[in-house]
Structures are given as C-alpha cells and as structure tokens.
Amino acid sequence: MNYKKIAGALMLMAGSLYASAQQGYTIKAALKNAGDAKFLMAYMDGKDFVIDSNYTTEKGIVTFKGKVNHPVLCHFITRNMALNIKTDHGYIPAPGLEFFLSNDLIRITGDANAIYKASVKGGQANNDWNSIKAKEAAITDRNWQATLLSYKDTVAAHQQALKAKSRELREQLSEEQDKLQTAFIQSHPKSLVSMYFLANMVNSLDLGKLEAAYNQLDAAYKTSEYAKRIEDKLAASKATSIGKTAIPLNKTDINGNPVNLQALQGKYVLLDFWGSWCGPCRQSHPHLKELYNQYKSAGFEIVGIAQEQGDDATAVWKKAIAEDGLPWIQVLNNTGIEKFDAVKAYGITAFPTKILLDKDGKIIGRYVGQEAEGLTEKLTGLFKK
Incomplete structure (x- = not known):
C-alpha cells in the first residue's frame, strides 16, 4: 500500500474542504411557527448596508447563502406584521436575532414568533457568544413583554403609567446587560464579540476605563470596524478633554x-x-x-x-x-x-x-x-x- 499517495490525497482533500469552507456562508434556520412569515438578514459589509431576503425553504429549513469579507454583526428578522406593535405613528418592530455572520455553516434553531431567543451554532464568534446568549435573550424578552404590555391598555392615563413602568424596567435591564457584557469582555479578551460589546459602550464608559479595556483586547480584531469606533472615540475624547485647545470649526x-x-x-x-x-x-x-x-x-x-x-x-x-x-x-x-x-x-x-x-x-x-x-x-x- 502506497501510504505516501494516500497521505497526499488526504492532504489535497483537506485543502479542498478548507477552501470550500472559506468561499462563503450557509445559514440554515429551523424555525417553529414559521407559517407564511418572511425572513431577512441585515448587516454592514464594509461601507455597504446589505439587506438579504434571498433564501430557499426546503422541509421547513430556511437557507441563506452568500459571502462576507470578514465576520460582521447580522440581524436576522422575522417579517410578520402581527408581531409588531401598531402605534399612532407607525409600528414598533419585534426584536430580531443578533449573531455574527462569517463564512461558515451556521445553524439557527428557534421559534419564528420569538426569533430573538433562537440558538445559534457555528463560527468562532457565535460559539464565544453562546456563553451568555440565553441570559441576554431573557433580558430582551422581559423588555419586549413590558413594551407589549405598555401598549395593550388603550386608556391614555393607564398607558402613560405603563410606559413609565416600562422605561424604568428598560433602564434596569440595560444595567443587567451591561454587567453581563462587561464580565464577558473580561473573560473573553480574544473574542470579536468583546470588541463589539466594548464598541457599544463608548458612550457609557469614562475614558480611562474604555482605554484600559481596549488595551486588554486581542490585537487580531483591532483592524475591525468595532475597534475603529473605539479608537475614534478615544482620539476625539483626548483631543477635546479638559485643558485642550478647542478644535477650529471651519x-x-x-x-x-x-x-x-x-x-x-x-x-x-x-x-x-x-x-x-x-x-x-x-x-x-x-x-x-x-x-x-x-x-x-x-x-x-x-x-x-x-x-x-x-x-x-x-x-x-x-x-x-x-x-x-x-x-x-x-x-x-x-x-x-x-x-x-x-x-x-x-x-x-x-x-x-x-x-x-x-x-x-x-x-x-x-x-x-x-x-x-x-x-x-x-x-x-x-x-x-
């Protein structure tokens, strides 16, 4: 038996599989209660805002295929007006599912009527994120249920009281999520998700804490758009800190x-x-x-x-x-x-x-x-x- 030929063939096969895996993404979503609902994915790819509603459905599995230049945050949305809240000024959309879109096979499992609670498997960032994903989904659910309740009572005085209560709960839930994400950043310094979380905190963290947290994160993701957002904030904050000469307006x-x-x-x-x-x-x-x-x-x-x-x-x-x-x-x-x-x-x-x-x-x-x-x-x- 020619073991060298076999080894060579296996290496070629592995190389071929690796290449094909890098050619694009495949999203397979198995969703209960899908019915006649439509779905879309929305994300920023560089400077381009992409809305992808081109998918196939076979045996109840919704499949999206495409390619991204690098992992990007993606919003997976159920297009079902019955899930939204109708107001005098339009609609408040039901929450979507957030995950990182990368050129991998990504499987989504959940309920189309509560897509934000779906599980996501596939891709390193999503695998990292899964350590707190269920807890975040629970926070989103409590927030959404409170919002639904605040619009359910049509009596103006009751509605105002419910909205005030909803705002108070949202603030509490926001604090819970901040603590959850801060702990994630500290325990996952090598994750792209940490860079994304920190980028969303540029307005709430003081300059010293923001810079210290950023310095702890892996250099591998410091060319990402999330790192750019943090760096821009740090640069602008330093340039306009107390004692600095004001920048000319032009x-x-x-x-x-x-x-x-x-x-x-x-x-x-x-x-x-x-x-x-x-x-x-x-x-x-x-x-x-x-x-x-x-x-x-x-x-x-x-x-x-x-x-x-x-x-x-x-x-x-x-x-x-x-x-x-x-x-x-x-x-x-x-x-x-x-x-x-x-x-x-x-x-x-x-x-x-x-x-x-x-x-x-x-x-x-x-x-x-x-x-x-x-x-x-x-x-x-x-x-x-």
Whole structure:
C-alpha cells in the first residue's frame, strides 16, 4: 500500500474542504411557527448596508447563502406584521436575532414568533457568544413583554403609567446587560464579540476605563470596524478633554459668514451641539436663552452646532432656530461635513452636549443632557470673578 499517495490525497482533500469552507456562508434556520412569515438578514459589509431576503425553504429549513469579507454583526428578522406593535405613528418592530455572520455553516434553531431567543451554532464568534446568549435573550424578552404590555391598555392615563413602568424596567435591564457584557469582555479578551460589546459602550464608559479595556483586547480584531469606533472615540475624547485647545470649526454660520473660534477669544464660549429632531435639545433652549441674556454683555457667547437628519437638513434647521428664537451664532454641521465633521471631531455621541471654552479658547467644561448639570453654577462662578 502506497501510504505516501494516500497521505497526499488526504492532504489535497483537506485543502479542498478548507477552501470550500472559506468561499462563503450557509445559514440554515429551523424555525417553529414559521407559517407564511418572511425572513431577512441585515448587516454592514464594509461601507455597504446589505439587506438579504434571498433564501430557499426546503422541509421547513430556511437557507441563506452568500459571502462576507470578514465576520460582521447580522440581524436576522422575522417579517410578520402581527408581531409588531401598531402605534399612532407607525409600528414598533419585534426584536430580531443578533449573531455574527462569517463564512461558515451556521445553524439557527428557534421559534419564528420569538426569533430573538433562537440558538445559534457555528463560527468562532457565535460559539464565544453562546456563553451568555440565553441570559441576554431573557433580558430582551422581559423588555419586549413590558413594551407589549405598555401598549395593550388603550386608556391614555393607564398607558402613560405603563410606559413609565416600562422605561424604568428598560433602564434596569440595560444595567443587567451591561454587567453581563462587561464580565464577558473580561473573560473573553480574544473574542470579536468583546470588541463589539466594548464598541457599544463608548458612550457609557469614562475614558480611562474604555482605554484600559481596549488595551486588554486581542490585537487580531483591532483592524475591525468595532475597534475603529473605539479608537475614534478615544482620539476625539483626548483631543477635546479638559485643558485642550478647542478644535477650529471651519464652518459658516446661518448667514454664510465664517465662524472663527480664534476671533471669539477674550470671551467665554459655549459650543452647543444639538438638532431640531432632539427633544431634550429643544427643551434646554429656554434656560440657555436665560443664561445668554444674563451673561452676554459680560463676555459670554454661544455657538450652536446642529446635526440634522434627512435631505431637508437646512430647512428644518432654520425652522427650528426661528421657532425657538435662538439669538446666538448658528452653524449646520451637515454643510461641508465631508471636509470637516465637527460632531466627530469633538467626539459627540449624545445630544445635547455642551462644551465650555475659556477666554483663551481652552476647554474647561463638558456637559451632556438637557439639564447640563453644573453649567449654570460654572458660569455663575466665572462671572463673579
């Protein structure tokens, strides 16, 4: 018997199997209660947002096939309107299933009416994630059941009470999930899932904790989009931390005049990041107008920096300024964003955010949220000097 030939054949066979495994993914979903429901997968592949509804069904197994350039987070969704919540303004969709799509055979098993609780097997990231997947699904289920309940009672007063209770529960569940994911990150530093979890925490972790956690993660995934999100946040936070000189805006105001922060030196300047679509931003304007009127003559200026949504950004921006009666300098970040994105440069991840500059153009305060806690007291102290 020629063992060398046999060994060679086995090596060729193994090579062939490896190559075929790398050519693309196969998703096989065995779902109860599928009925006439339709399914889709949605994910970002590089800069492309992909919605894939091209699948086959045989003997109750839904099969998707395709190829991705690298493992990506995927949302598997049941397209069944009966599962959604109908509101006066449209629909609240039922939760989908999250998993990592990679060029592997991935098997999904569950119930089409609660797809978010399905199990996922296949691919290294999914195998890692499975250690906490059931606990996360339980959190999602409690959250969704509370949301369903809050819309079930049509009596307005009852509905408001249920919605308030639902919001309180969501906050509690969010804390539970944060603890679960933080523990996962600590115990799985070599997992892509940890990088994904940490990327979703860039707005909730302080800079020191975010950087420390990132440094513990495996270098293998530090070229991923999730790592890029973390690195961008760290870079922006460091560039706009207390004591740093404010980044030049390179924008024009509502009248087309250039806005130059250097020209405003000698005044205390508040950069107000907001948007017409942002309720808390708009609700903060009356108090901001009071502060402006109180301190303007003493050397206080505000520069509003709006980030708008949709194709009619300029129109809705100008309309909101007129409606709210905002008398200070206004710029629209959308204009010339390809040359300079002020929201990204200043690391703005929540609206409203306000950044206070001293008379030399250095950052001396950063305030997030409608209340901008501490801003009023800061200005009082500054103008008492």
